[in-house]
Amino acid sequence: MKTSLSYGHYYDYDELKAALEGFARQYPGLCTLESNCVTEKGREQFVMTLTNKDAGDALSKPGWYLDGNIHAGEVTASMVALHFIDTLLTGYAGDEQIRRLLDRFTVYVIPRVSPDGAEVYLHSPAHLRSADRADHPKAGGLFPTDLDGDGVIRSMRVPSPYGAWKKDPDDPSRLCLRSPSDTEGDFFDLYAEGLWEDGDTDEDNLQPKKPDWSLDFNRNFPFGWYPAPRQPGAGDYPLSNPECKALADFVIAHPNIGGASIGHTSGGLLLYPPGTMPSAKAAPQDLKVLREIAAMGQEELGYVPLNIFDSFLSDQENYDSGAFDDWCYQCRGIPAYTVEYWDLPGKAGVPFPWGSKEPESTAQQLQRFEACRAWVRENAPQYNLDWIPWEHPQLGPVEIGGLQSKFTLQNPPEAFLEAESFEDAIRNAISLGGDSDTIGAITGAVAWAYYGRDGIQPDMRSMLDEIRLPEDLQTVVDDFAEYCAGHAGTGR
Numbered sequence: 098m099k100t101s102l103s104y105g106h107y108y109d110y111d112e113l114k115a116a117l118e119g120f121a122r123q124y125p126g127l128c129t130l131e132s133n134c135v136t137e138k139g140r141e142q143f144v145m146t147l148t149n150k151d152a153g154d155a156l157s158k159p160g161w162y163l164d165g166n167i168h169a170g171e172v173t174a175s176m177v178a179l180h181f182i183d184t185l186l187t188g189y190a191g192d193e194q195i196r197r198l199l200d201r202f203t204v205y206v207i208p209r210v211s212p213d214g215a216e217v218y219l220h221s222p223a224h225l226r227s228a229d230r231a232d233h234p235k236a237g238g239l240f241p242t243d244l245d246g247d248g249v250i251r252s253m254r255v256p257s258p259y260g261a262w263k264k265d266p267d268d269p270s271r272l273c274l275r276s277p278s279d280t281e282g283d284f285f286d287l288y289a290e291g292l293w294e295d296g297d298t299d300e301d302n303l304q305p306k307k308p309d310w311s312l313d314f315n316r317n318f319p320f321g322w323y324p325a326p327r328q329p330g331a332g333d334y335p336l337s338n339p340e341c342k343a344l345a346d347f348v349i350a351h352p353n354i355g356g357a358s359i360g361h362t363s364g365g366l367l368l369y370p371p372g373t374m375p376s377a378k379a380a381p382q383d384l385k386v387l388r389e390i391a392a393m394g395q396e397e398l399g400y401v402p403l404n405i406f407d408s409f410l411s412d413q414e415n416y417d418s419g420a421f422d423d424w425c426y427q428c429r430g431i432p433a434y435t436v437e438y439w440d441l442p443g444k445a446g447v448p449f450p451w452g453s454k455e456p457e458s459t460a461q462q463l464q465r466f467e468a469c470r471a472w473v474r475e476n477a478p479q480y481n482l483d484w485i486p487w488e489h490p491q492l493g494p495v496e497i498g499g500l501q502s503k504f505t506l507q508n509p510p511e512a513f514l515e516a517e518s519f520e521d522a523i524r525n526a527i528s529l530g531g532d533s534d535t536i537g538a539i540t541g542a543v544a545w546a547y548y549g550r551d552g553i554q555p556d557m558r559s560m561l562d563e564i565r566l567p568e569d570l571q572t573v574v575d576d577f578a579e580y581c582a583g584h585a586g587t588g589r
């Protein structure tokens with residue numbers, strides 16, 4: 098199998114459209130590209146139907162649905178969807194499993210549910226939930242703004258005698274919490290990089306402004322829907338967003354769909370319904386199926402399966418719902434998974450304690466953030482900025498710095514887009530075809546040096562443990578591992 102596109106950057110709308118149209122031209126017997134709806138800005142919500150048309154009509158075969166980017170900033174998910182299409186089409190001729198899949202089944206892919214939102218996310222400093230449409234805008238507060246014009250909204254530290262933060266004595270680029278006994282020294286308040294609307298920097302107006310573009314498409318589906326303010330961004334009524342109505346209409350019009358992967362970032366999770374009641378109250382047979390499929394996903398991806406209600410919701414009384422996965426499951430009987438791709442805290446060694454009911458201390462949260470920042474400084478230094486002085490038009494001298502969070506916390510840095518683990522790297526290398534055993538062996542060595550033994554998934558690690566080397570060779574391997582550990586990250 099050969100992938101034909103490069104995955105070294107995130108595709109904007111025109112690139113995504115060109116890639117999909119290219120596939121439709123190149124593989125007319127295996128895929129059909131259609132528009133599922135047209136957005137307010139005139140962009141298409143594309144749907145690609147993949148099946149061997151000679152082996153039967155798409156609707157006559159069992160179907161699987163996969164999408165991405167219902168949330169504007171979760172652009173990894175649309176790249177995954179594109180890569181999935183690419184893998185199936187380019188692999189059909191040479192891969193027995195793919196051939197069987199497309200002969201007997203149909204796969205529906207909607208790579209970018211919200212093309213309007215993703216375009217703003219990719220081409221401006223703005224962060225937004227789903228689309229650039231005003232939703233009950235409210236004036237007042239700090240409005241995130243790219244003050245220094247570097248294309249990124251970062252953090253702003255502002256000197257204040259009342260500040261809750263001080264510079265870490267071990268590393269002045271880090272902040273740590275001020276203790277009650279800290280009476281002398283420089284202290285700071287911490288804000289998003291931005292401006293106060295109307296220049297009002299009075300104490301009662303220091304909070305962040307409510308985002309104008311707060312619509313959340315994944316709270317707009319007609320199961321467990323609640324209006325704002327319980328669910329900010331839920332829309333005026335279920336399916337009020339054309340993109341959401343188009344998804345629901347699509348699923349209803351394709352009763353052959355028997356499973357769904359709904360693409361989000363981040364967390365490294367496989368979330369499964371129900372999201373509106375404890376799993377103990379759900380149908381036991383359904384849960385058995387949902388858990389068994391999730392376990393297979395975990396084996397492939399290393400991602401952690403979690404029930405949405407039991408382990409993912411932070412508030413089990415006034416929880417958010419009206420999500421697409423729950424609607425698929427509760428209203429259409431489809432086992433639906435929300436796949437949260439990418440997990441920077443996990444990579445940085447301080448994973449989120451998913452499922453824990455104990456609230457974390459600020460110190461624990463800070464430790465995780467600093468671990469993430471250390472990882473970024475090491476692996477994607479272009480996305481970290483240590484503090485630079487800036488003359489703020491409303492506050493005077495401040496400093497701007499911190500992470501570019503779009504391609505670190507929310508999505509992987511581009512270099513990690515195609516492979517985020519040892520096993521991914523090997524799998525991708527082998528799937529390139531050609532001299533695959535040599536390419537695989539070289540990739541294995543390079544990936545080992547980068548990810549290290551701990552970066553290898555447990556099932557592969559136990560396989561390696563079973564390999565018995567002669568003692569002298571084992572010594573060489575151990576010495577090399579020790580050398581790599583001592584030089585981690587320096588020679589990549």
Ligand SMILES: [Zn+2]
Pocket residue numbers: 168171361362
């Ligand atoms: Zn999401």
